[in-house]
Amino acid sequence: MTGKYEKCFADNLKSWNAVAQLHAQGSGAEFYRIEEFLQGECKLGPWELEEVGDVARKSLLHLQCHIGTDTLSWSRYGAQVTGLDFSPAAIVEAERFARLLDIDDARFVVAAVSAAETALNGEQFDIVYTGRGAICWLPDLDEWAGICAQLVRPDGILYMEETHPTLDLMEVIQIDGKQVIQPKYDPFRTEPVSEDYEGSYADRNAKTGSQTNHCWEHGFGEIINALVKHGFEIELLKERPWAFFEPWEDVFEPVIPNYWKLKDGFVPLPMSYSLRARKRC
Ligand SMILES: C[S@@+](CC[C@H](N)C(=O)[O-])C[C@H]1O[C@@H](n2cnc3c(N)ncnc32)[C@H](O)[C@@H]1O
Numbered sequence: 001m002t003g004k005y006e007k008c009f010a011d012n013l014k015s016w017n018a019v020a021q022l023h024a025q026g027s028g029a030e031f032y033r034i035e036e037f038l039q040g041e042c043k044l045g046p047w048e049l050e051e052v053g054d055v056a057r058k059s060l061l062h063l064q065c066h067i068g069t070d071t072l073s074w075s076r077y078g079a080q081v082t083g084l085d086f087s088p089a090a091i092v093e094a095e096r097f098a099r100l101l102d103i104d105d106a107r108f109v110v111a112a113v114s115a116a117e118t119a120l121n122g123e124q125f126d127i128v129y130t131g132r133g134a135i136c137w138l139p140d141l142d143e144w145a146g147i148c149a150q151l152v153r154p155d156g157i158l159y160m161e162e163t164h165p166t167l168d169l170m171e172v173i174q175i176d177g178k179q180v181i182q183p184k185y186d187p188f189r190t191e192p193v194s195e196d197y198e199g200s201y202a203d204r205n206a207k208t209g210s211q212t213n214h215c216w217e218h219g220f221g222e223i224i225n226a227l228v229k230h231g232f233e234i235e236l237l238k239e240r241p242w243a244f245f246e247p248w249e250d251v252f253e254p255v256i257p258n259y260w261k262l263k264d265g266f267v268p269l270p271m272s273y274s275l276r277a278r279k280r281c
Pocket residue numbers: 009012016064065066067070084085086087090111112113114131132133134137138
């Protein structure tokens with residue numbers, strides 16, 4: 001996943017390093033519900049716990065774990081967790097949370113997804129978990145699915161809770177004083193969408209300095225074909241009209257902690273999905 005996109009990865013890494021502390025300890029901590037998390041609140045959607053099932057004593061690898069709040073939420077249910085992310089600043093925060101919560105068997109690793117197998121010495125896991133804005137940072141899902149297949153043990157699962165491909169295509173514009181949601185991005189584009197911005201989804205006004213992000217669109221066909229090709233059986237795919245962040249201002253309202261829906265008056269859009277895939281023995 002390097003080579004052609006080396007500059008994109010370097011920009012993305014700079015941008016994720018710039019927000020890690022902000023999300024964990026700064027003005028983004030309210031969005032991340034850090035206070036509630038430290039008091040015991042789970043960061044995962046209730047269906048995630050149901051759809052993954054009992055994780056007690058199971059090994060769970062969280063790819064692109066960011067500041068570790070989701071990783072450590074799984075740990076609270078008994079999973080033996082490993083979080084992996086290419087941002088050293090994010091891993092510092094994840095390790096700090098593990099210490100604050102006295103979770104001493106959580107392990108965090110700094111590595112790119114493309115280097116995960118090497119960084120983890122070929123270890124395989126009962127569960128590989130990823131999502132909440134993860135695969136959009138990866139250009140090549142065929143390569144990603146191959147890496148996941150190496151990381152999941154035979155008969156183990158890959159579980160994702162991700163942004164719905166439809167939401168990724170949209171923008172909000174004002175027409176006659178009304179906010180209208182319309183398609184903006186080309187779903188068939190294979191090159192990255194590159195955008196400069198300051199701030200973060202956790203605090204739009206944060207002074208992060210100008211950052212450049214490069215993201216890739218991935219439709220369901222691409223995701224599912226890549227997983228099937230690499231030996232996964234899709235057991236479950238559920239689409240939901242709820243997002244785990246507020247993509248645009250003034251059009252969302254909270255539904256449960258960490259989830260938002262479009263306000264009444266908007267036609268519901270699929271905004272997130274969960275997927276469980278089992279690695280064939
Ligand atoms: C939106 S976060 C993932 C969601 C996280 N669970 C959360 O809710 O905050 C995206 C994460 O992907 C990581 N990331 C982006 N590209 C990566 C790559 N190529 N390899 C490893 N991590 C990457 C970023 O550092 C960031 O922490």
